Amino acid sequence: MSRLAVLKTYKLYIGGKFPRSESGRVYEIVGSSGEFLANAALASRKDARDAVVAARGAVSGWSKATGYNRGQVLYRIAELLEGRRAQFVDEIVAVEGVNSAVAAAQVDAAIDRWIWYAGWADKYVQVAGNANAVSGPFFNISVPEPTGVVAIIAPQDSSLLGLVSAIAPALVSGNAVVVVASERFALSAISLAEVLATSDVPGGVVNVLTGSPAEIAPWLASHADVNALDLLGAGELDWVDLQIAAAETLKRVLPPEGGSSAAAAAPSLERITAFTETKTVWHTKSLI
C-alpha cells in the first residue's frame, strides 16, 4: 500500500513569518492540465500594507550591513537552493507543465543568478560611484545607496527564474522588497520564501505576496512608504495607471519592457543601480 503524501500549506511570507492572508481568502493553484495542486493565500490590501511595514522596518539593518556581509547572505541563499533543487524542479514541472530537464535548467539558472548578484554586493559601489575633482579645496565623493522599500511585480511567466531576477538585484544594495509573485506559478515563490526564512536574510527584507497582482499592485503603487516600483511583471496589468499612482510620492518606477518579462530581466548592473540613489558628500580640506 502506497503512503499518503503530506501536502504543504502555502502561505504568505511577511516580516520573516508565514501568515495566512488576513482576509482568510485562498485561490487554487492548478497544474498544467488543470488538476488541483494547492490553495495559495489570496493576499489583500491589508496584507500588502503589513508587508510594507515589515519591509520598512528591515531597511535600516539590511542597508547598514556591509557589502561583504550582504554578499555572503545572498550567496547562502544559493547554497540552500542548491540543496532543495529537486523540490523546485518538481514544483515547476507540476505548475508549468514542462519536462524535468527544462525545469532543472530554470532552477540552475536561478541559482547561478543569485551568485552573480551576490558577488556585486561589495562591488557595485565602486563601479557606480566616483570621486569628483571639484574646483576648490574639497574632498568630494559620490556613492550609490539603496532607495529603501521596493515593491516588485514579479514576472508572471516564470516560477523561479523570473522571481529571482526581479528580487535579487534590488537586494544587492540593501533595499527591502515586497514582491507580488506570479499568480499562476506561485508555489516556487513560497518555497523560495522558506529558503529565505532558513537562510540568513533578516525577516522583512523580502516579503512575498501571492494572489492577484491586478488587485494588490494599485495599493503598493500608491503606498506612501514605498520608494520604488518595479513593474517588470506588470505588462498585462493597467500598468500606466500604476505609474500614475506612483507619481504622487515621486516613486522611482521601472516600467515593463515588453515581451516576456522573465527574459527582459536579464542580469545587469542597471537593475541594481535602478534602485539606488547617488549621494554626494562634500568635505572641506584645510589649507596648509
Next chain:
Amino acid sequence: MSFLEYAAAPESTALLNLQSEYGLFIDGEFVAGSDPTFSTISPATEKHIATIATASAGDVDAAVAAARRAYEKSWSTLSGRERGKYLFRIARLVQERARELAVAESLDNGKPIKESRDVDVPLVAAWFFYYAGWADKLDYAGLGASPRALGVAAQVIPWNFPLLMLAWKIAPALAAGNTVVLKPAETTPLTALLFAEIVQQAGLPAGVVNIVTGAGETGRALVDHPDVNKVAFTGSTAVGREIARSVAGTSKRLTLELGGKGANIVFDDAPIDQAVEGIVRGIFFNQGHVCCAGSRLLVQENIHDEVVERLKTRLQTLRVGDPLDKNTDVGAINSAEQLQRIRQLSDIGEAEGAERWSPACDLPTEGFWFAPTIFTNVSTSSRIARDEIFGPVLSVLTFRTPAEAVAKANNTPYGLSAGIWSDKGSKILAVADKLRAGVIWANTFNQFDPASPFGGYKESGYGREGGKQGLAAYLQAAAAAPAVSATAATAAPAVSATVTKEVAR
C-alpha cells in the same frame, strides 16, 4: 558714518544691449510668438525690462520639429569631438560676456550682483567647459561602448538660477548628442534669450538649441509633446508630480529636481564662527530661493543660545537692497507671488507659536522685499519646519544626540541636501551615511561644481545633474531598449538566455 554704511556702488547697466522685445528662438532665428506677449520686470523696482513672446502649442510644435530636424540632419551626424568644440566655444563666449550676463541676471531675477557675477555666471561657463570635454568620451560615461543620445530633450527650468539652470540642462544634453527645446521661467526669461544670441555667435547648427518663453501653459505643451524623448524639469514638487503623471506610460525618459527642506546640523564641537557663516550661506544665499537651502537649522541644544545670538549679530550686518549694488548681500524676492507665499508661511509660523526675529533693515518701497528672518522655538510639526518656504526664512530646531539629529533631519518627505558642522571627522562621516539626502555638505554649504552630481532622494525628485551621472541622464546604452550593459551580458551565466526563452513559452 558707521562701518556698515557705504556709498552706493551700483554695477553699471551701460554694457547691456537689450532689445525692447524678444521673440522665440526657434531653428536658429528669433521669431514672433503666436500668443499675447508679456513683460519681464525687475523685481527690485517693478520696472519693465523687455517684452517677451509667449509660445503657443503651435510654436512649441515648431520648436520640437526644429530640434528633431537638427537632431537627425546635423547634430547626431557630427562627431563627438566637433560637438565638444561647439560647447567649448559656448563656454568661452559666456566668459567673454560674463559681466553682461551677470548684470542682466541680477536685473531680471533680483539676486545680488556679487552672486550672479561670482557664482552663477562662472559656474555657467564651468558647466559648458566640463561637458564639452565629455562629448568625445561618451564610452566612459558608464553605459558601455558607443552609447547613444536620446533624441530631443524638453527642458523646463525655474527662476531662481535662470542661466545656471539652463547650463545644467543644455550642456550635458548637447554633449551627449541630443538637441533641446528649453523653456525658461516666466519671470526670468532674459538671460536665456541672451544665451540664444550666444548660440548664434557660436555658429551652432540651427535647431540644436531652441528657447521658447511663456508661462505654465507653454511648459505643459512642451513636456506633453509626443515627439520629445527626454523631459528634464527643475522646479516645485507639485509640478514635478504633474509631469511624472503626464510622462507615465510614454517612452520619455524623465529627470526631476524638485523641492527640499534641507537640514543644517550644527554639533557642539563645530567651529561656531564658520558654522554661522555656513548657516547664513545656507539660507540667505540667493534670498533663500534655493531648492537645496539649509532652511532647517538643527543645533545641538547646549549651544543653541550661543549660536542664535551670534547668528542674530551676523544678520545685522547683512545688507539688503539694490541687487545691482556690489555691496548687497540679500537682493529682491523674485516675484509678488513668491513674496506673498513667504509672508503667508511666516505668518503661519508665528501663529503656530514660533518666535520670529528679523534685523532692523530699511527695505526699499518699490519692488518685492523680505527681511532675513529666523524663527526659534519651532516645533517639528510646524508648517515652517515642514513646507518649503523658498525665501530668506530660517527655522531653528534643537537636538541632543547625533541619533536625534539624524531622525529630525530625515523627518521630511524631501531629501535634497543637508549640512553637517563638526570638528570630528568620524562623526561627520557616520552622520552623512545616515542622512537620506542627495547632497551633503560637511563644514560648508551650497557648493556647486559641474563635476559633482546633484539631485534628490524621495520627493525631491530623481536623476542627477552634474558629473558622469548627469551625462548618463541624457544617454542610452548601445544595445536596444532593455538597458543591459555589455559587461553584464557577458558576465551572466551563459545558459540563462536560452533557458529563459524556453521557460517563457
